[in-house]
Amino acid sequence: MPIDPTLPYDDQNIFAKILRGEIPSKRVYEDEWAIAFHDINPxxxxxxxxxxxxxxxxxxxxxxxxxxxxxxxxxxxxxxxAREHDLVQPGYRLLANVGRHGGQEVPHLHIHLFGGQFLGPMIAR
Known part of the structure; x- marks a missing residue:
């Protein structure tokens, strides 16, 4: 169910648990600002x-x-x-869903990085 982005941060969301190491993830990048991992439903x-x-x-x-x-x-x-996964050429897509109308499901900012194939138009016409 999409969430309301005006609600306070919920430290029990799945990404907070991944950050704390309570839930495993297949990490591909980590630094002091961010972590990146494969989506479980690509x-x-x-x-x-x-x-x-x-x-x-x-x-x-x-x-x-x-x-x-x-x-x-x-x-x-x-x-x-994106660079570490050789996506710059031929290209990739970034997506951040925000709020109910945007389809955001987890109340922690996250960027979806898609690539490795032709992705087609951004919105079906």
Whole structure:
């Protein structure tokens, strides 16, 4: 069920538990700002989730409350993951769902990184 991004951060969400090591994940990247791991239900040949280490509900929450250093570190982490997986050429897609209308299901900011195949149009026409 999609979530309300205006609710307070829930430290019992699945990504918070992954950050704490309570739930295993197949990590592919980790630094002081973010971790990245394979999605358990991939929607493309390559489907990696990148999450900040900080407690942010959504992109809106992150952009409003995170420090410049956190924002820069997280964005660099996303780029590093794409480069490490050879996705820059021929290309890839980033997706961040926000709120009910955006289809956000986990109340922790996460970026979906899709690649490894032609992804087609962003929205079905």
């Amino acid at each position: 929607q493309a040949e390559i489907h990696i989730l990148v999450i900040p280490r900080g407690s942010y509900v959504s992109w809106d929450d992150f952009s409003a409350k995170a420090s410049d250093e956190e924002i820069g570190g997280f964005i660099r982490a996303v780029g590093n993951v």
